[in-house]
Amino acid sequence: xxxxxxxxxxxxxxxxxxxxxxxxxxxxxxxxxxxxxxxxxxxxxxxxxxxxxxxxxxxxxxxxxxxxxxxxxxxxxxxxxxxxxxxxxxxxxxxxxxxxxxxxxxxxxxxxxxxxxxxxxxxxxxxxxxxxxxxxxxxxxxxxxxxxxxxxxxxxxxxxxxxxxxxxxxxxxxxxxxxxxxxxxxxxxxxxxxxxxxxxxxxxxxxxxxxxxxxxxxxxxxxxxxxxxxxxxxxxxxxxxxxxxxxxxxxxxxxxxxxxxxxxxxxxxxxxxxxxxxxxxxxxxxxxxxx
Numbered sequence: 001x002x003x004x005x006x007x008x009x010x011x012x013x014x015x016x017x018x019x020x021x022x023x024x025x026x027x028x029x030x031x032x033x034x035x036x037x038x039x040x041x042x043x044x045x046x047x048x049x050x051x052x053x054x055x056x057x058x059x060x061x062x063x064x065x066x067x068x069x070x071x072x073x074x075x076x077x078x079x080x081x082x083x084x085x086x087x088x089x090x091x092x093x094x095x096x097x098x099x100x101x102x103x104x105x106x107x108x109x110x111x112x113x114x115x116x117x118x119x120x121x122x123x124x125x126x127x128x129x130x131x132x133x134x135x136x137x138x139x140x141x142x143x144x145x146x147x148x149x150x151x152x153x154x155x156x157x158x159x160x161x162x163x164x165x166x167x168x169x170x171x172x173x174x175x176x177x178x179x180x181x182x183x184x185x186x187x188x189x190x191x192x193x194x195x196x197x198x199x200x201x202x203x204x205x206x207x208x209x210x211x212x213x214x215x216x217x218x219x220x221x222x223x224x225x226x227x228x229x230x231x232x233x234x235x236x237x238x239x240x241x242x243x244x245x246x247x248x249x250x251x252x253x254x255x256x257x258x259x260x261x262x263x264x265x266x267x268x269x270x271x272x273x274x275x276x277x278x279x280x281x282x283x284x285x286x287x288x289x290x291x
Contacts, residue, residue, distance in 0.1 A: 004099045005126045008115065008264055009225060012138045015101055015128055019058055025094045026059040028132075029114040030104040033254070035198075042200040042279075044076060050105060054142045056135060060092050060151060062102070062114055067091070075279040077113070077252045079166070082121045082159035094123070095154025103128035103135070107223050109215060113257040116273060120166065121159035127261060130224040137222070167247045167272040169280055173287070175247060176209045183243040187215040187250040187259040188278075195291040200251055201282040205289035207249070213238045215250070215258035225262060232266055239263075249274035249281075 004023055006014065018024055030047030044065055051061040062068055067088040070078040080088065094100055100118055102125060104110035111127045118125035128135065136142060167182075175182035186206045191197030193212040195204035206212070217234060220226055226234060239246060246263065248256040253275045263271045281287050 005101075005124050008119075008126050008261060009129050010101060010126045011129050012135045012140060015056075015135075016138075016140050019056075023097060023099055025092065025098050025100050026056055027062040027092060027094075027100055027102050027114065028055050028059050028104060029062045029064055029102050029110040030106050030132075031064045031110050033106075033252075036200045037198065039198050039204065040200070040202055041198065042076065047105070047110070052144065052146060054132070054144050056103065056132070057141060057143050059103075060147065062092055064110060064113060068114065068117070073276075074283070075252065075276050077254060079117055079120070079253075079275055082161045085117065085121060086156050086159045089118075089123070090154055090156040091151060093151035093154055094157065096157050098154070098157070099124040099126075101126050101128055103131045105132040107131070107216065107258075108219065108225070108261075109254045109258040112261040113254050116165065116257045116260055120162050121157075122162060123157060123159075130222055133223055165272050167274050169274075169276055172207065172247060172249070172274050172281070176207050176288075178209070182245050182247050183239065184210040185213050185238065185246055185248050185259065186210045187213060187248055187255040189214045189216060192251065195289075199278070199282075201279055203282045203285070203289050205291050207278075207281060208288050208290050210249075210290075211238050213259055215255040215262075218259060218262040225265060228265070231262055235263065235266060245270040245272060247272050247274055249277040251278045253277045 028051045032045040046063045046065045048061045070080045102111040102114045174180040250256040
């Protein structure tokens with residue numbers, strides 16, 4: 001099955017030629033997360049209404065604010081337990097033998113987030129480079145309205161978890177204090193890293209010992225991942241082979257997933273994601289933040 005996907009990134013031409021492949025499930029992971037107007041302004045919503053308005057033929061909306069998050073976690077967008085995630089995916093038509101292409105209409109970070117979640121339970125998955133905008137710009141058709149047919153009944157997949165793709169709060173704290181090896185990388189824009197921009201949380205800044213690698217800077221003006229040499233050069237200003245393992249975070253584990261995709265495309269296998277990111281870290285005033 002893994003041979004169906006050429007890698008973690010596919011382009012519109014590749015996908016257009018395979019939309020009718022019954023093994024392939026296309027998911028729109030768009031969610032709505034406006035920029036905060038003031039500290040503590042955490043507004044988010046499902047992107048389903050936008051999907052109904054315009055989406056790739058045959059695609060289904062995957063709700064990262066609802067069915068594909070853990071409602072009992074103390075922060076937004078938390079990854080569900082593997083079995084719960086497998087159940088939510090089955091409702092979308094993703095089961096044993098499926099491969100998934102994920103896209104969004106938000107610069108690729110939502111698609112990358114779902115791709116990372118799928119990768120973490122060993123589901124073959126890829127991101128559509130450039131997302132909905134690239135698909136439309138290439139002249140491929142879009143459709144609107146609800147599903148004409150319900151998702152097919154599938155055998156739920158058996159998740160094979162890869163726990164090494166996630167890093168928890170205690171591990172991040174130990175890396176920050178220099179008590180265990182690792183390099184913390186913040187994927188927020190510069191204003192989020194240095195605390196000059198409003199944050200969705202109560203406190204601004206970054207986790208001590210972090211480096212800044214804004215996820216948006218890994219994309220070209222059209223929202224596609226930078227070509228390999230440019231991508232390597234940009235990442236190389238922040239990381240080298242000795243900076244291992246790499247733990248990525250942002251505000252809620254979304255932009256960090258975009259950076260994780262970029263590093264994976266460069267061949268790095270030493271990357272993990274701090275799921276709680278700054279939303280979890282900032283809740284406790286005893287956890288330090290630096291400007």
